Amino acid sequence: MAxxxxxxxxxxxxxxxxxxxxxxxxxxxxxxxxxxxxxxxAEVLGKMSLAVALARQWPAYISYLTSFLTILIMWINHHRLxxxxxxxxxxxxxxxxxxxxxxxxxxxxxxxLSLWSQTPDANMAAKLYTGSLVAIAVLFNVVWRYAxxxxxxxxxxxxxxxxxxxxxxxxxxxxxxxxxxxxxxVSVVASIGMCMGLAIxxxxxxxxxxxxxx
Amino acid sequence: MAxxxxxxxxxxxxxxxxxxxxxxxxxxxxxxxxxxxxxxxAEVLGKMSLAVALARQWPAYISYLTSFLTILIMWINHHRLxxxxxxxxxxxxxxxxxxxxxxxxxxxxxxxLSLWSQTPDANMAAKLYTGSLVAIAVLFNVVWRYAxxxxxxxxxxxxxxxxxxxxxxxxxxxxxxxxxxxxxxVSVVASIGMCMGLAIxxxxxxxxxxxxxx
Amino acid sequence: MAxxxxxxxxxxxxxxxxxxxxxxxxxxxxxxxxxxxxxxxAEVLGKMSLAVALARQWPAYISYLTSFLTILIMWINHHRLxxxxxxxxxxxxxxxxxxxxxxxxxxxxxxxLSLWSQTPDANMAAKLYTGSLVAIAVLFNVVWRYAxxxxxxxxxxxxxxxxxxxxxxxxxxxxxxxxxxxxxxVSVVASIGMCMGLAIxxxxxxxxxxxxxx
Amino acid sequence: MAxxxxxxxxxxxxxxxxxxxxxxxxxxxxxxxxxxxxxxxAEVLGKMSLAVALARQWPAYISYLTSFLTILIMWINHHRLxxxxxxxxxxxxxxxxxxxxxxxxxxxxxxxLSLWSQTPDANMAAKLYTGSLVAIAVLFNVVWRYAxxxxxxxxxxxxxxxxxxxxxxxxxxxxxxxxxxxxxxVSVVASIGMCMGLAIxxxxxxxxxxxxxx
Numbered sequence: 001m002a003x004x005x006x007x008x009x010x011x012x013x014x015x016x017x018x019x020x021x022x023x024x025x026x027x028x029x030x031x032x033x034x035x036x037x038x039x040x041x042a043e044v045l046g047k048m049s050l051a052v053a054l055a056r057q058w059p060a061y062i063s064y065l066t067s068f069l070t071i072l073i074m075w076i077n078h079h080r081l082x083x084x085x086x087x088x089x090x091x092x093x094x095x096x097x098x099x100x101x102x103x104x105x106x107x108x109x110x111x112x113l114s115l116w117s118q119t120p121d122a123n124m125a126a127k128l129y130t131g132s133l134v135a136i137a138v139l140f141n142v143v144w145r146y147a148x149x150x151x152x153x154x155x156x157x158x159x160x161x162x163x164x165x166x167x168x169x170x171x172x173x174x175x176x177x178x179x180x181x182x183x184x185x186v187s188v189v190a191s192i193g194m195c196m197g198l199a200i201x202x203x204x205x206x207x208x209x210x211x212x213x214x
Numbered sequence: 215m216a217x218x219x220x221x222x223x224x225x226x227x228x229x230x231x232x233x234x235x236x237x238x239x240x241x242x243x244x245x246x247x248x249x250x251x252x253x254x255x256a257e258v259l260g261k262m263s264l265a266v267a268l269a270r271q272w273p274a275y276i277s278y279l280t281s282f283l284t285i286l287i288m289w290i291n292h293h294r295l296x297x298x299x300x301x302x303x304x305x306x307x308x309x310x311x312x313x314x315x316x317x318x319x320x321x322x323x324x325x326x327l328s329l330w331s332q333t334p335d336a337n338m339a340a341k342l343y344t345g346s347l348v349a350i351a352v353l354f355n356v357v358w359r360y361a362x363x364x365x366x367x368x369x370x371x372x373x374x375x376x377x378x379x380x381x382x383x384x385x386x387x388x389x390x391x392x393x394x395x396x397x398x399x400v401s402v403v404a405s406i407g408m409c410m411g412l413a414i415x416x417x418x419x420x421x422x423x424x425x426x427x428x
Numbered sequence: 429m430a431x432x433x434x435x436x437x438x439x440x441x442x443x444x445x446x447x448x449x450x451x452x453x454x455x456x457x458x459x460x461x462x463x464x465x466x467x468x469x470a471e472v473l474g475k476m477s478l479a480v481a482l483a484r485q486w487p488a489y490i491s492y493l494t495s496f497l498t499i500l501i502m503w504i505n506h507h508r509l510x511x512x513x514x515x516x517x518x519x520x521x522x523x524x525x526x527x528x529x530x531x532x533x534x535x536x537x538x539x540x541l542s543l544w545s546q547t548p549d550a551n552m553a554a555k556l557y558t559g560s561l562v563a564i565a566v567l568f569n570v571v572w573r574y575a576x577x578x579x580x581x582x583x584x585x586x587x588x589x590x591x592x593x594x595x596x597x598x599x600x601x602x603x604x605x606x607x608x609x610x611x612x613x614v615s616v617v618a619s620i621g622m623c624m625g626l627a628i629x630x631x632x633x634x635x636x637x638x639x640x641x642x
Numbered sequence: 643m644a645x646x647x648x649x650x651x652x653x654x655x656x657x658x659x660x661x662x663x664x665x666x667x668x669x670x671x672x673x674x675x676x677x678x679x680x681x682x683x684a685e686v687l688g689k690m691s692l693a694v695a696l697a698r699q700w701p702a703y704i705s706y707l708t709s710f711l712t713i714l715i716m717w718i719n720h721h722r723l724x725x726x727x728x729x730x731x732x733x734x735x736x737x738x739x740x741x742x743x744x745x746x747x748x749x750x751x752x753x754x755l756s757l758w759s760q761t762p763d764a765n766m767a768a769k770l771y772t773g774s775l776v777a778i779a780v781l782f783n784v785v786w787r788y789a790x791x792x793x794x795x796x797x798x799x800x801x802x803x804x805x806x807x808x809x810x811x812x813x814x815x816x817x818x819x820x821x822x823x824x825x826x827x828v829s830v831v832a833s834i835g836m837c838m839g840l841a842i843x844x845x846x847x848x849x850x851x852x853x854x855x856x
Contacts, residue, residue, distance in 0.1 A: 016660060016721055018230060023451075023668030026237030030245065030318045031672065035680075038249075038325045041333050050326075050335035054342070068318075072311040076304070079230055090718070094845050097714040104672045104710075111680045112692075119683050121692035128696070203308050232444060237665075240451030244459065244532045252463075252539045255547050264540075264549035268556070282532075286525040290518070293444055417522050446658060454665030458673065458746045466677075466753045469761050478754075478763035482770070496746075500739040504732070507658055631736050 017096060018082050024100045025075040028107065032067050035111040036060050060114035063129075066192060067110040069199035074103060074136065077202075084163060085147050086155040095146055099139040105132055117188060126184035126191045133195060134181050137173035144170055231310060232296050238314045239289040242321065246281050249325040250274050274328035277343075280406060281324040283413035288317060288350065291416075298377060299361050300369040309360055313353040319346055331402060340398035340405045347409060348395050351387035358384055445524060446510050452528045453503040456535065460495050463539040464488045488542035491557075494620060495538040497627035502531060502564065505630075512591060513575050514583040523574055527567040533560055545616060554612035554619045561623060562609050565601035572598055659738060660724050666742045667717040670749065674709050677753040678702050702756035705771075708834065709752040711841035716745060716778065719844075726805060727789050728797040737788055741781040747774055759830060768826035768833045775837060776823050779815035786812055 037060070039053040048056075078099075109129040116125035147153040148163055176198055184191035251274070253267040262270075292313075323343040330339035361367040362377055390412055398405035465488070467481040476484075506527075537557040544553035575581040576591055604626055612619035679702070681695040690698075720741075751771040758767035789795040790805055818840055826833035 016664065016724075019233060019661060020664045020668055020717065020721075022230065022234045023237055023665055024672055026234055027241055027455075027669055027672040029314075030238055030241040031676070033318050033322050034245070034248075034676070036322055038322070038329060041329055041335075045333060045335075050330055050333075050338040054326075054338075068315050072308075072315070075234065076307050076311070079234075079307075082230075093718050093721070094714075097718070097845075100671075101710050101714070104675050108675050108678055108680070112696075115680060115683055116692055119687060119692075121683075121687075124692040124696075203311075233447060236444065236448045237451055240448055241455055241669075243528075244452055244455040247532050247536050248459070248462070250536055252536070252543060255543055255549075259547060259549075264544055264547075264552040268540075268552075282529050286522075286529070289448065290521050290525070293448075293521075296444075417525075447661060450658065450662045451665055454662055455669055457742075458666055458669040461746050461750050462673070462676075464750055466750070466757060469757055469763075473761060473763075478758055478761075478766040482754075482766075496743050500736075500743070503662065504735050504739070507662075507735075510658075631739075 014082060014085055014088055017088055017093065021078060021096065021100060022075075024104060025071060025078065028104045029068060029071045029075070031107050032064055032071075032110060035107055035114060036064060057114075059117040062192065062196070063110045063114040063117070066196045066199060067106055069203055070133065070195065071103060071106060073199055073202045074140070077140065081144055081147070081166070084155060084158050084166075085153050087153040089153065092143070092146060092153060095139070095143045099136065099143050102132065102136040102139050106136075108132075113192070117192075122188045123184060126188040127181065130177065130181040130184045130191055130195065134174060134177045137177045140173060141170050228296060228299055228302055231302055231307065235292060235310065235314060236289075238318060239285060239292065242318045243282060243285045243289070245321050246278055246285075246324060249321055249328060250278060271328075273331040276406065276410070277324045277328040277331070280410045280413060281320050283417060284347065284409065285317060285320060287413055287416045288354070291354065295358055295361070295380070298369060298372050298380075299367050301367040303367065306357070306360060306367060309353070309357045313350065313357050316346065316350045316353050320350075322346075327406070331406075336402045337398060340402040341395065344391065344395040344398045344405055344409065348388060348391045351391045354387060355384050442510060442513055442516055445516055445521065449506060449524065449528060450503075452532060453499060453506065456532045457496060457499045457503070459535050460492055460499075460538060463535055463542060464492060485542075487545040490620065490624070491538045491542040491545070494624045494627060495534055497631055498561065498623065499531060499534060501627055501630045502568070505568065509572055509575070509594070512583060512586050512594075513581050515581040517581065520571070520574055520581055523567070523571045527564065527571050530560065530564040530567050534564075536560075541620070545620075550616045551612060554616040555609065558605060558609040558612045558619055558623060562602060562605045565605045568601060569598050656724060656727055656730055659730055659735065663720060663738065663742060664717075666746060667713060667720065670746045671710060671713045671717070673749050674706055674713075674752060677749055677756060678706060699756075701759040704834065704838070705752045705756040705759070708838045708841060709748055711845055712775065712837065713745060713748060715841055715844045716782070719782065723786055723789070723808070726797060726800050726808075727795050729795040731795065734785070734788055734795060737781070737785045741778065741785050744774065744778040744781050748778075750774075755834070759834075764830045765826060768830040769823065772819060772823040772826045772833055772837060776816060776819045779819045782815060783812050 037057065039050060039057075044050065044053045109125075109132045113125045113129045116122055119125075144166065148167060151158065151163075154163065177195075180191050180194045180198070183194055251271065253264060253271075258264065258267045323339075323346045327339045327343045330336055333339075358380065362381060365372065365377075368377065391409075394405050394408045394412070397408055465485065467478060467485075472478065472481045537553075537560045541553045541557045544550055547553075572594065576595060579586065579591075582591065605623075608619050608622045608626070611622060679699065681692060681699075686692065686695045751767075751774045755767045755771045758764055761767075786808065790809060793800065793805075796805065819837075822833050822836045822840070825836055
């Protein structure tokens with residue numbers, strides 16, 4: 001059997017990191033639904049209708065939606081980064097692993113926010129939630145800076161301008177999420193509203209670029 | 215290392231979207247089982263046999279079966295769409311992401327239906343359940359219409375007739391699920407029965423077509 | 429961009445079915461651990477040591493082990509079947525989907541068995557458990573008979589003898605699991621012991637065959 | 643359609659084992675977050691602030707972090723092994739399956755440790771935790787020794803020195819984790835501290851080797 005070429009080997013390498021990352025993103029995003037409580041007939045019947053019980057859980061739906069959109073956008077971004085990455089090394093695997101850890105943690109602050117957003121301690125819940133988004137934004141920068149610094153792990157024929165555009169764009173992530181964190185000290189509604197707004201803003205593609213034209 | 219050709223790149227692109235989607239479908243379909251309550255000896259012993267306790271949960275099994283078959287058929291359909299899709303863009307990733315969100319939500323209405331189908335509020339549970347299936351059917355159309363409109367993201371050599379056949383066939387999905395939603399106002403049994411019937415109907419292949427003959 | 433050849437397309441097809449199946453097997457096997465209860469300090473402290481509380485849960489560990497090994501062996505078998513399958517069609521996707529449904533159900537009877545194996549209703553729990561293994565064994569035969577009948581979905585150059593050997597071997601699965609089901613009416617220990625024995629027996633490879641020699 | 647070459651077939655073989663393993667690692671690592679309890683307003687309000695309730699759970703965060711890093715490093719190592727493995731056989735699938743079982747069990751001792759680390763029974767929880775890490779380290783050696791013995795399943799052109807380097811390095815894993823197990827009899831803090839230390843130590847790459855240079 002012939003030895004694989006370096007190129008094939010590299011593609012297999014990044015392929016497995018992508019597959020593992022996709023799995024973790026996919027599971028984290030799907031587990032979010034488990035944090036929404038099922039109204040129990042024994043607790044609800046006689047007090048209110050199921051419709052009212054479901055409606056009262058609206059903060060859980062907002063949290064769910066914000067977290068789902070945020071993780072989805074992270075995944076799309078992760079996907080975009082790997083279009084330019086052709087190699088991996090141990091540092092990169094570690095940085096990517098820490099990023100994945102931050103992503104898998106999201107269901108926890110999401111559940112805390114759902115349960116506490118209408119209590120006197122809502123601010124603390126919002127701080128926890130926005131703080132974890134800051135961590136993710138920072139780790140995204142670490143992963144990308146490491147991979148793109150000195151073109152360390154990039155494809156040989158990568159588009160220099162696009163790489164720089166990503167670097168510029170990513171710089172704002174931590175600042176924007178830091179703003180939502182700062183806002184959470186003042187107003188929970190404004191803070192979570194901004195998180196939701198950012199998710200929607202980033203979700204709407206600015207350029208209607210087709211990834212690949214043939 | 216040689217630059218990849220556009221075709222290889224594109225295949226890697228859609229490949230990763232498919233892998234992520236498969237992961238989400240696979241997890242959502244597997245999580246359904248967690249919504250079936252395990253009869254607890256402390257609550258059951260002395261009151262009834264395990265067999266009776268298991269039998270009393272029959273609405274949970276019906277809900278499980280309907281949801282499993284429905285997600286399975288969605289996955290087969292998703293799989294079928296991607297046979298014709300060769301490119302992705304950001305809009306497409308977003309539309310597909312919203313479709314996946316609707317799919318991951320399914321365990322929630324399934325659990326609500328299981329618990330509430332024998333209460334006076336069964337109608338509300340059925341509305342929630344059928345309503346979420348309407349959303350999925352609509353989002354499937356959004357994904358396919360976007361990908362196939364102007365042959366935007368299709369393979370170069372796609373079969374025009376088959377693409378049009380899919381478009382025609384998909385048009386009925388939202389209408390059929392809207393009927394189950396309307397039925398849920400009148401009769402829970404008829405409404406869920408129709409969902410089950412649709413899942414079985416779509417599961418039985420109309421044409422005994424082999425995907426690929428060699 | 430060139431149209432893919434039929435062979436490449438077919439490989440992509442079965443590839444996606446395998447990936448989805450792997451995901452479902454992987455999740456079902458990993459969810460099993462969630463069914464093992466964590467001893468709660470509030471309930472245990474003052475009554476017994478943690479060691480005793482953990483030891484008392486031994487039926488849960490036996491159930492876990494039996495189910496894990498059984499799903500693992502199913503996965504290895506599924507993996508072996510797909511070595512011979514090169515095409516898919518809608519019937520096959522449906523049959524494989526029903527097989528996956530049976531696999532994802534396993535955590536439910538496993539949890540019931542764990543909780544009820546030391547109650548007067550242990551027989552019912554064992555019937556449920558072994559009954560679900562019968563269903564899986566039957567569905568494995570359905571999937572394989574459909575794929576291999578008239579060489580319907582097999583690779584062009586498949587090894588006729590090996591295909592027949594699999595068919596012969598699979599015939600015994602339903603009978604063996606039907607025996608564990610019959611045993612569960614008489615003795616829970618013998619019935620679950622036989623399930624465990626079968627899992628270990630099938631896990632130990634009879635022929636020390638290397639899948640691929642190069 | 644042409645028969646695949648032995649090399650392609652082998653790659654597909656190990657590819658599927660890797661995909662299944664990645665799925666199991668990915669799910670096990672993501673399920674860890676479910677073991678962290680969400681502070682419930684009904685239990686906390688009026689007694690302490692959410693911040694205090696969250697802070698009091700610090701042992702759960704330490705356990706989470708240690709387990710996440712440990713599974714991550716296991717995954718990186720698994721990934722590294724498969725770079726040298728090109729074939730599979732039934733024994734190997736079984737050994738790898740047992741390793742995956744040990745990995746999926748990790749959320750259980752992690753949860754026990756989180757709940758019991760501040761009780762008089764903390765030692766027992768630490769023994770369970772470190773004992774399960776010993777099992778994983780031993781199984782990693784079994785998998786690698788089987789695959790690399792007589793170069794049984796290695797790629798044809800494998801680097802003899804690197805293979806021996808892995809064998810030497812792996813020998814220490816069981817000894818080191820056996821030390822944490824021994825320590826757990828004396829001091830829970832020292833024992834878990836050493837687990838955390840090992841995870842961090844192994845996570846920091848000693849050689850800044852790029853996997854593939856092109």
